[in-house]
Amino acid sequence: MPAPSHDRYCDEIADQLGRLRSVVTSGADLSTPVPTCPDWTLEQLVRHMGGVLRWVELHVRTRAAQSIPMTEVPGYAGPEVQGDARALDAWLAESGDLLVGSLRAAGPDVAVWSWAGIPTSGFWARRMTHELTVHRADATLAAGLPYEVAPEIAADAIEERLEIVAWAQRTRPGDTGARELRRGGDTIALHAQDVEPPWLIELADDGLTWRRARADATVTLSGPLTAVLLAFYRRLPLDAPELGITGDRELLAFWLTRTSFG
Structure with a gap:
């Protein structure tokens, strides 16, 4: 499955925002705790x-060469009044329109500061697509509403997660989680039943690698692609009925705990 284009990411950000806004305006209680983000x-x-x-x-708009403090971002905090779904929805819509407009104007290759070693506007288009993909799941599940995501976006979210973990291993040698994932060849397979082939992740001593292939693994997580995605991001418990696990379940739990930095 080819990686989405910059325009596809921009389209997806707009679509994901629309879906998140529909949660805000669904009549859901805005004071509802979010189980997957317990704070x-x-x-x-x-x-x-x-x-x-x-x-x-x-x-993106200013082509920033270094991180900008959030206190300097106009409108960052949102509406002053708490619990006003209409105001929150309007602010969220404006936030999305601003970002999509700036990303489209920049294209994928403009130099922009980022935290993951890819200092381009294209990095941010991808990162915000998946930030929205996962946090929309948080909001949707908290509100008791059905959740779905396009297969190519779900697959790319898994790939991005793997890339972030590999980046952390390269650049954060003192990070306990990154260090402990060097496991001497243990493997994890992610078998999404509606996408082939599976992801095969090797926790090698010299760092994480992965490929798309069918092969025996230390542990295999299987299920529909959306369920595999949500479990991989710790948004769905491993004992969820739509998931299956064969092999070393403790290794999978170990992975999920140690990749919380990503």
Whole structure:
């Protein structure tokens, strides 16, 4: 499955924002706790998401060469009044429109500061697509609403997660989680039943590698692609009925715990 284009990421950001806004305006109680982000209510999650979009937009629009403090981002905090779904929705819509406009104007190759060694506007288009993909799941599941995501976006979110973990291993040698993932050849397979072939992840002593292949693995996580994605991001418990695990379940739990830095 080819990686999405820059325009596809921009389209997806707009679509994901529309879907997140529909949660805000669904009548859901904005004070509802978010089980997958236990420090946040639904409103706090939405405010985080809108603020991050504005923070990234300012970097892209100004071609920032270093990180901009969030306190310098106009409109970062969102509406003053708490619990106002209409105001929150309007602010979120504006946040998304600003970001998509700046990303489209920049294209994928403009130099922009980033935290993961890929200092381009294209990095941010991809990163915000998947930030929204996962946090929309948080909001949707907290509100008790159905969640779905396009297969190519779900697959790319898994790939990006792997790339972030590999980057952390290269650049954060003192990080306990990154260090402990050097496991001498243990392997994890992610078998999404509606996408072939599976991801085969090797936790080698010299760092994480992966490829798309069918092969025996130390542990295999299987299920529909969306369920595999949510489990891989710790948004769905491993004992969820739509998931299957064969092999060393403890290794999979170990991976999920140690990759929380990503």
